[in-house]
Amino acid sequence: MVESDRFPASHRTPLTRISTSREKSMASYKYGKYLLRYESDQFDKEFEPGSIPYNSGIYRCKNCGEEIAATEGVPLPAQHRHSNNLPIVWQLLVYAAPRD
DSSP states (O other): OHHHHHGGGGGOOOOOOOOOOTTTOOOSSSOGOOOOOOOOOGTTTTEEETOOOOSSSEEEEETTTEEEOOOSSSSOOOOOOSSSSSOEEEEEEEEOOOOO
């Protein structure tokens, strides 16, 4: 099943960008009650392109800000729309906790 089969066109419209004072801040959410703040060192680890992440979640390239959804055990993208000549460095931004 392709993405367009799962969601009608009305549900695939892009979100309107909410202006923030920090342009480097990119991940957005509406329902904060579903997010928890953690101080785990897992958020500080850096991953090279093609490496295997320990956790599922949203990863962000530290050098260009591109964000991707990644699955535990599946290699991180080796390439993406990189807007500069700096290396791709992935870092966990939002951890997707499995349900018990």
